[in-house]
Amino acid sequence: xxxxxxxxxxxxxxxSFLQKLYLSVYNFVLFLGWFHLxxxxxxxxxxxxxxxxxxxxxIENKQEILFLQIINLFDIFHAFIGLWPPSKSFQKKIFNPxx
Numbered sequence: 001x002x003x004x005x006x007x008x009x010x011x012x013x014x015x016s017f018l019q020k021l022y023l024s025v026y027n028f029v030l031f032l033g034w035f036h037l038x039x040x041x042x043x044x045x046x047x048x049x050x051x052x053x054x055x056x057x058x059i060e061n062k063q064e065i066l067f068l069q070i071i072n073l074f075d076i077f078h079a080f081i082g083l084w085p086p087s088k089s090f091q092k093k094i095f096n097p098x099x
Contacts, residue, residue, distance in 0.1 A: 019083060026074065033068045037061060 015023075040061060044053040058065070078084060 015084075023078075023083070026071075030068065030071060033064065033071075037064060037068070 041053065041057050044057055048056065
């Protein structure tokens with residue numbers, strides 16, 4: 001039992017200060033971007049209505065939406081370079097096909 005607990009403690013992932021700072025800024029930028037788009041959508045919805053709002057919203061905010069979606073792709077890159085470890089359920093799915 002004690003050996004298993006020691007192994008679990010050793011396997012626990014530790015973030016460095018720079019990793020924490022980078023991930024905090026990364027997540028904050030994404031939050032602000034999507035929140036800004038949400039506010040614009042609701043403003044247009046209240047002023048124009050639902051159907052014209054969708055057309056106008058995607059036309060006017062195409063660049064910002066594309067930018068935020070590209071930034072979201074960094075999540076894959078972060079996991080690939082080991083910026084954070086994959087979840088246990090993900091590991092089970094990859095390494096155990098019968099999961």
